[in-house]
Every structure is written in structure tokens, then in C-alpha cells.
Amino acid sequence: MLNENVMVFLQDNLDFWPHLSADQQSNVIAHTSIARFTKGQTMHRGDQNCMGLIMIRSGLLRVYMLSEEGKDITLFRLVPGELCLLSASCILNQITFDVHIDVEDTCELVSVSSHILSDLMTDNIYVENFIYKRLVDRFSDVMWAMEQILFMSFDKRLAIFLVDEMSKTHSTTLRLTHEQIAKYIGSAREVVTRMLKYFSNEGIVELSRGGITIINPTKLKSLL
Amino acid sequence: MLNENVMVFLQDNLDFWPHLSADQQSNVIAHTSIARFTKGQTMHRGDQNCMGLIMIRSGLLRVYMLSEEGKDITLFRLVPGELCLLSASCILNQITFDVHIDVEDTCELVSVSSHILSDLMTDNIYVENFIYKRLVDRFSDVMWAMEQILFMSFDKRLAIFLVDEMSKTHSTTLRLTHEQIAKYIGSAREVVTRMLKYFSNEGIVELSRGGITIINPTKLKSLL
Known part of the structure; x- marks a missing residue:
């Protein structure tokens, strides 16, 4: 993607975009990257890396929890158009659990670094609000998965x-x-x-x- | 509690208080009530009632999920000083699961009606942010409980x-x-x-x- 397209993509996907100053916007663009992962890869491994916010452009991802004994529970899947913040849990004090993310279908994603997110969260209530809101969306997904397994x-x-x-x-x-x-x-x-x-x-x-x-x-x- | 004390209590417990207009503050006070529940009562039953935001002044509450077959899983407990928003899930589109709340120790609580919360959430980003933030806090509690059970x-x-x-x-x-x-x-x-x-x-x-x-x-x- 060209820088121009990155901006349009961020504008379309991040509700808080209009509430950022011009400086903040260019800072976000500077800390946004595009990555491709091939089927079968483990993209995110518990607390071992902090990818920041990821937005899926194509492909399929599986978000799951893993026990010490290797038992694995699917929490939800990510499809194009969706975003995930559990991959940025390192900057979210409230998220004390770790998830893993596997690539089920070769995917392209746009990610905003956790570093810049963390700064913006402190400065801008709209960013903070966006992050919490999207996390709450996942809360219900996860509860549903748990209910199926537990009950x-x-x-x-x-x-x-x-x-x-x-x-x-x-x-x-x-x-x-x-x-x-x-x-x-x-x-x-x-x-x-x-x-x-x-x-x-x-x-x-x-x-x-x-x-x-x-x-x-x-x-x-x-x-x- | 006198009205004066209610105000002090709300001020101390709701981070968004300074961001409310004088009108909004008196509106919240008008929709705040104090309730007492005795040990053994079920205070909140899934989607059958919508208590709004509850803040615990004394006693002990147990928040749990219940399957159709009556299987029951403790998510977390509420102690004095804590608050709970899962009891206001009727006004939160993102929360699609139901919880139940039992009184384990006779308790006194202060509640803000879901109606006023819903209005404030739309009008005031600080209220919305407070609500999502506190829900995210519980996300980790619940995940912890789930991990114990599953793993x-x-x-x-x-x-x-x-x-x-x-x-x-x-x-x-x-x-x-x-x-x-x-x-x-x-x-x-x-x-x-x-x-x-x-x-x-x-x-x-x-x-x-x-x-x-x-x-x-x-x-x-x-x-x-």
C-alpha cells in the first residue's frame, strides 16, 4: 500500500481518526506497517511479543488460549475487516491474560505499533475509548466460546x-x-x-x- | 444516606463525575438509590432485570454464569469498594452474555439506574469510557476464572x-x-x-x- 492508501485505510478503520491532531495522525501513519503471514505460522505468542493493534485485510486468524500442558481453546477467529487488540495486551494493564494467534489462511494485515497506541491512549480520550470499546466487543465472543466448552x-x-x-x-x-x-x-x-x-x-x-x-x-x- | 452523602459517594466512586455538567450531576443523584439485600437472595437473574451500575458498600456478592441445565460457574466476587456493570448489560449492546448475582453476605449497595447511564453514555465520552474501562477490568477476572476451570x-x-x-x-x-x-x-x-x-x-x-x-x-x- 502507498502512504496515501494507508491513510485512507486508517481513516476507515479507526473511529478516533477525526479526533487526532494532524501531528498525531502523521505519527500514527509513521508507526503503521503492513505485514504478510503464511498459513500455519504462529503470529503472536502469549507475552513473547507485542504486535499492537492489528487490522485484517485478507486471510484468517485464530485467537486462542494455551495451557501449560498444551491444551488449546479457540476464543474467536479474525476475518477481513476485523481488528484485534489482544495482540497489544502488553500496553493494557487491565488485560492480564495471554492469547496466541495462528494464521489459518495466509493473510495481510495492517498493524499500528503498541508504542504509539500507548502514547495516544494517555493523551486522547477518544483513542482510549476506542480501545476499551473494541476489547469489550471481544469479551462477549470469548464468553460465548467459554460457555460452549464449560457447559x-x-x-x-x-x-x-x-x-x-x-x-x-x-x-x-x-x-x-x-x-x-x-x-x-x-x-x-x-x-x-x-x-x-x-x-x-x-x-x-x-x-x-x-x-x-x-x-x-x-x-x-x-x-x- | 443523606443526599449530601450520596453525592460524596458518587464523587468518590465515579471517575467521570467532574466531567458532568451540574444538571447531569443532579440527574444522576436523582436516579441513584440505596438497596439492602439479605444473605442467600439472588439479586440479579440473567436478562430478567437490569439493575444498572452497582457499587458495593458492605457485604459480599457472587457473580456467576448458569447453564440451562443449572450448572453454575463463579466468575468473580464483589467486595466493598468494588463496582459492577454486568448488572447493566441490558444497555450495553456488546455484552451478549448473562450473569447472575447472589448475595453471599448481607449487603448494602448504591445503584445508578440503567436508564440514566444509557443517556449519559451517549452524551458524554467520559461516561462511556468509564463504563468500557470497568468492563475490561472484569474481562481479565473472568478469563482468570475460566483458565482455572479449563486448564x-x-x-x-x-x-x-x-x-x-x-x-x-x-x-x-x-x-x-x-x-x-x-x-x-x-x-x-x-x-x-x-x-x-x-x-x-x-x-x-x-x-x-x-x-x-x-x-x-x-x-x-x-x-x-
Whole structure:
């Protein structure tokens, strides 16, 4: 990207942009870089590096927690258009946990260095506010992931239902609405939609207008 | 509390106070109330009520998540001097999960209605910033609780709980049922009973009808 394009990109993605002075704006541009990561790389490793704010232009990233024993829990995925601040936790006193980020699909991202973010946060309430707000957005994502794992019921229930339907209809394509599924398994449509989206992100199903296609039955059955 | 005292209390506890206009300040005072809850009450129940911002003056509250099946996970506790905004989640679009709050020790709290908070949040960046900042504070608390549950081996978790209780109550005898312990550390009663039996066999605790006596605190602490 040319410097001109970087500015447009920052303007479009950072709500606080109009609240920065001209000096602050050029300072941010000077501390913005573009990076490419290839599939399979670990981009961010707990407290071992501090990448600052990252904004995804293309590709797919997985944000997860890792235990000392190597147990791994997916918190959320990052798709183009999204940004992440957990990669800047070194400058955020309130964030005391560490996450890891893997590249699931070769990606290009724009990052603003943690150093400049930290300075701006102190000087400018709009920057501070933007950072906290975006962190709170992730709070709910993470809680959702945790609930699935801790209460360990709904993914299993939905998987059982899909496997049953597959064997009943002798087909991997199920012509059912989310509403119908919710009714059958005694849940709410929103909950079904959310979990199907999760299954889709995990490469288990493919969603279309007509219904649900199970593309990885082995992975689906592993949830039972 | 007299109105005068309410003002001093709000001033001391809400960082955004100096950034409010005189009108906004009196509006907040008018929408502030004092409430008392007795031990054992459920003060806040998921999305069924919206208490607004609560500030604890005395007592002890437990904030937890509850699954459809009744499984319960403690997220954090609230002690005097602390405040909580998850009880105002109805006005925060970003918070899509529900928490419950139980009164563990009869408490007095000051609450600011969600209605006025919502208005102020839109009008005043300092209020918005305060709210997001305090939510981010809790993000780490909750992640810590989750990590304990997801990653830590169970003996360690139970040991941490017992050591905490010992220092809180200044006693080596804990008057708690296995059921209660399971609830507090987000496990099942059977699992707690099994591990306590193991601790008892190891000469760490002595079990009786009335509770649990820690007879070898050094050995218990070696598990941490």
C-alpha cells in the first residue's frame, strides 16, 4: 500500500481518526506497517511479543488460549475487516491474560505499533475509548466460546441431531431451517444459527439458503 | 444516606463525575438509590432485570454464569469498594452474555439506574469510557476464572480454594458442604467428594459432618 492508501485505510478503520491532531495522525501513519503471514505460522505468542493493534485485510486468524500442558481453546477467529487488540495486551494493564494467534489462511494485515497506541491512549480520550470499546466487543465472543466448552451441551446436542438426521435421510445435505432445528432440539433459533456458524468456521458444515451440508462427518461425530 | 452523602459517594466512586455538567450531576443523584439485600437472595437473574451500575458498600456478592441445565460457574466476587456493570448489560449492546448475582453476605449497595447511564453514555465520552474501562477490568477476572476451570488440574483448583477460605475465615475448619464447594469452583459434587477423600487419605484434611478441617496446611500449600 502507498502512504496515501494507508491513510485512507486508517481513516476507515479507526473511529478516533477525526479526533487526532494532524501531528498525531502523521505519527500514527509513521508507526503503521503492513505485514504478510503464511498459513500455519504462529503470529503472536502469549507475552513473547507485542504486535499492537492489528487490522485484517485478507486471510484468517485464530485467537486462542494455551495451557501449560498444551491444551488449546479457540476464543474467536479474525476475518477481513476485523481488528484485534489482544495482540497489544502488553500496553493494557487491565488485560492480564495471554492469547496466541495462528494464521489459518495466509493473510495481510495492517498493524499500528503498541508504542504509539500507548502514547495516544494517555493523551486522547477518544483513542482510549476506542480501545476499551473494541476489547469489550471481544469479551462477549470469548464468553460465548467459554460457555460452549464449560457447559458442554449445546454443540454436542446439535451434533447429535445432525448425525441423526444424516442417517435418517441417507444424505449429507439436510433441508431444514434453523427455526425447525431449534424446535426439534428445544432451543432458540439464534442459538442454533450461532452454533451452525461456529460449525461452519470449523469446516464441519457448509451453510446455504437451502439448508445445511455436512462436509466433515468425521469431525462432526467427534463432538458426540 | 443523606443526599449530601450520596453525592460524596458518587464523587468518590465515579471517575467521570467532574466531567458532568451540574444538571447531569443532579440527574444522576436523582436516579441513584440505596438497596439492602439479605444473605442467600439472588439479586440479579440473567436478562430478567437490569439493575444498572452497582457499587458495593458492605457485604459480599457472587457473580456467576448458569447453564440451562443449572450448572453454575463463579466468575468473580464483589467486595466493598468494588463496582459492577454486568448488572447493566441490558444497555450495553456488546455484552451478549448473562450473569447472575447472589448475595453471599448481607449487603448494602448504591445503584445508578440503567436508564440514566444509557443517556449519559451517549452524551458524554467520559461516561462511556468509564463504563468500557470497568468492563475490561472484569474481562481479565473472568478469563482468570475460566483458565482455572479449563486448564488447571483439579487437585490444584481445590487446594487453592481451601487455602483461600482458610485465610478469609482465619480458621482451619471450613463449614462448607461438598455441594457448596462444587458450586464455588464450578465443578460437580461427586468430583469434589472424590478429591476431598483423596486429600483425607493423604493426611491433608479431616472430613466430618460439619465440614472440613485442614490438618496439614503445609502439604496443602505444596499443591499450589
